Amino acid sequence: MSAAPPAPAPPDGRSAATAEPAPRRSVRSSLRPLVLRLHFYAGVLIAPFLLVAAATGFLYAASYTAEKVVYADQLTVPVGDRELPVERQVAAARKAHPEGTVAAVRPSAEDGATTRVLLAGVPGVAEDRTLAVFVNPYNGEVRGAEESYGSSGSLPLRTWISGLHRDLHLGETGRLYSELAASWLWVIAGGGVVLWFGRRRARRRLRGTTGRRRLLSLHGSVGVWAAGGLFFLSATGLTWSTYAGESIGDLREALGQTTPTVSASAAGAGAGEHAGHGGGSGATGGAGDVGLDAVLKAARAEGLTNPVEIVPPADASSGYVVKQIQRSWPEKQDSVAVDAKTGQVTDVLRFDDFPVLAKLTRWGIDAHSGTLFGLANQIALAALALALVLLIVWGYRMWWLRGSGSAFGRPLPRGAWQHVPAYVLVPLMAAIAVLGYFVPLLGIPLAAFIAVDVLLGEIAHRRGKREYGPRAAADRT
Numbered sequence: 461m462s463a464a465p466p467a468p469a470p471p472d473g474r475s476a477a478t479a480e481p482a483p484r485r486s487v488r489s490s491l492r493p494l495v496l497r498l499h500f501y502a503g504v505l506i507a508p509f510l511l512v513a514a515a516t517g518f519l520y521a522a523s524y525t526a527e528k529v530v531y532a533d534q535l536t537v538p539v540g541d542r543e544l545p546v547e548r549q550v551a552a553a554r555k556a557h558p559e560g561t562v563a564a565v566r567p568s569a570e571d572g573a574t575t576r577v578l579l580a581g582v583p584g585v586a587e588d589r590t591l592a593v594f595v596n597p598y599n600g601e602v603r604g605a606e607e608s609y610g611s612s613g614s615l616p617l618r619t620w621i622s623g624l625h626r627d628l629h630l631g632e633t634g635r636l637y638s639e640l641a642a643s644w645l646w647v648i649a650g651g652g653v654v655l656w657f658g659r660r661r662a663r664r665r666l667r668g669t670t671g672r673r674r675l676l677s678l679h680g681s682v683g684v685w686a687a688g689g690l691f692f693l694s695a696t697g698l699t700w701s702t703y704a705g706e707s708i709g710d711l712r713e714a715l716g717q718t719t720p721t722v723s724a725s726a727a728g729a730g731a732g733e734h735a736g737h738g739g740g741s742g743a744t745g746g747a748g749d750v751g752l753d754a755v756l757k758a759a760r761a762e763g764l765t766n767p768v769e770i771v772p773p774a775d776a777s778s779g780y781v782v783k784q785i786q787r788s789w790p791e792k793q794d795s796v797a798v799d800a801k802t803g804q805v806t807d808v809l810r811f812d813d814f815p816v817l818a819k820l821t822r823w824g825i826d827a828h829s830g831t832l833f834g835l836a837n838q839i840a841l842a843a844l845a846l847a848l849v850l851l852i853v854w855g856y857r858m859w860w861l862r863g864s865g866s867a868f869g870r871p872l873p874r875g876a877w878q879h880v881p882a883y884v885l886v887p888l889m890a891a892i893a894v895l896g897y898f899v900p901l902l903g904i905p906l907a908a909f910i911a912v913d914v915l916l917g918e919i920a921h922r923r924g925k926r927e928y929g930p931r932a933a934a935d936r937t
Contacts, residue, residue: 490879492658499651501909504859506644507852513641514852516625517693518845521830521838523618531615533603539572540598546575546752546770552600553577553593562772563590565752566613566785568597569767578608589619612787612831635702636901642697643704643902649683649690656680672861679854686847693844696828698899699821707898717817722809724771724779724797750803755780758798758805765792773800784811787831793822 528535546567554562554577563580575597578590585591585607592608592615595601609619620629627634659680698704712718752770759768759782771781783795793811798804814822826832830841880888896903 487881487884488658490881491884492655494880495651495654499648499655500859501913502644502648502651503852503855505909506640506648506905507855509637509641510645510648510848511852512628513625513638513645514845514848516621518842518849519621520618520625521841521845523614523621524830524838525835527615527618530617531606534594534606534615535574536572537574537596537598537601537603540596543568543597544600546756548600549575549595549597550577550752552602553579553595556602557582557591557593557605559583560585560591564772565770566767567756567770573597574603576608576613611785612829613785632702638697639701639704640901640905642694642701643899644905645697646691646694647902649687649694652680652683653687656684672858675854675858675861679851679858682847682854683851686844686851689840689844690848692824693828696824699824701901703901704899712817712821715817717815719818719821720809720814722781722783722795722797723807724774724781725777749800750798752780754803755782755798755800758782758803759796762794762796762805762808764794764796767792779806787826788834789832791822791826791832 546565549567550562550565557579560579560582562577564578566576566578568575574594577593577595579585579593580590582591589607589609591605592613593605594603596603606615607619608615609622614622623629626638628637699708709718755770756768759770764782764784767785768782769785771783773779779800780798781795782798784792786792791811793814795809796805797807799806811819823832827837828841830838833840892906893903896906
């Protein structure tokens with residue numbers, strides 16, 4: 461039997477095979493190369509910032525345990541028979557350190573724990589910090605004094621590590637690094653999850669693979685397991701960032717979800733969460749003042765259990781504020797205002813009455829900082845930080861291997877966006893623009909990435925080396 465004659469060639473000279481229309485691509489398959497390119501470039505360019513954030517975050521997670529060891533002599537004492545009145549403990553602290561004013565007092569919260577007397581305006585101590593004087597609650601012995609920072613009362617070691625993680629000790633300029641990392645972490649993690657689930661199960665197998673394929677499997681598997689935690693760290697990290705944090709604060713204010721504060725003013729005006737810090741008279745037990753012990757007794761009657769902080773009146777028209785400061789689960793965040801002359805409770809604020817977003821913000825920040833669930837929380841944060849370090853190292857290694865035999869770190873081809881349907885691409889671009897406006901350290905670098913990529917593409921086009929079309933959209937991992 462003779463062979464069938466070949467099909468006639470189309471008039472334009474193309475073969476019959478190429479004349480066939482290309483199969484219509486699904487939205488998912490058209491988006492995947494775009495996600496891959498974004499994940500690649502964001503991973504390469506933002507990863508150094510993430511690496512620093514992960515390494516310093518790992519140190520911060522370990523700083524709680526290190527603080528207890530380093531400052532054990534100041535934090536703990538042998539358990540005695542009976543505690544002295546708080547007024548006498550403060551008097552002992554003031555005798556040893558008469559400088560500054562009393563900003564707050566944190567009575568011993570458990571057997572064997574010292575009382576902290578926090579002094580503001582002490583020469584040589586930064587304005588945003590206090591000098592914590594540690595007093596043995598059983599005999600009034602002063603066990604030492606250290607600088608204290610923040611509502612968690614971090615001591616110098618943890619404060620230094622916290623500053624390293626937050627801004628590399630570079631002030632407001634340094635905070636941009638951590639906000640950049642937080643702004644992009646969820647994008648990189650989310651892109652990795654999309655790519656992982658887009659792969660066939662057979663290609664995700666780790667056993668029996670070697671080289672770059674094995675690294676890809678490890679990178680993907682660990683990334684998927686860590687993704688939930690990385691999303692959480694990104695979201696909570698943005699809540700107190702400089703620019704995105706301001707947007708979040710504005711949104712909460714517009715929704716009436718700001719964190720309320722107890723009023724210590726006789727006129728009923730809010731005195732603020734840190735009334736008396738750095739600007740108060742520091743008067744305790746003066747003429748007509750009921751004293752710290754009476755104030756603490758009134759707070760106990762309202763159900764405020766340890767640990768608590770007592771803030772002296774900010775001025776003659778204000779009262780004391782006593783607030784619970786436990787940030788571990790279950791959180792104790794109730795607070796009361798007490799009249800300095802009568803010892804009567806004038807205002808009560810319960811954590812149960814906080815708006816929903818205020819509670820979520822509080823829990824998110826405390827979980828991010830490692831206090832919400834104590835040691836378990838800190839171990840989880842350390843594990844997430846270690847996982848992120850490994851993901852970055854593996855990612856750079858895969859980038860290196862990608863160019864083996866040709867060019868180092870051979871990038872992915874351009875043109876993936878051309879295969880995304882307009883009805884998907886246009887809303888997607890609009891959503892990215894809005895998100896970039898409210899999270900500027902995501903939007904500005906992304907715009908810069910696109911501008912540079914377009915410029916490089918035009919240069920390549922003029923040199924006749926531009927890669928568009930089906931090849932550009934191919935998955936070359």
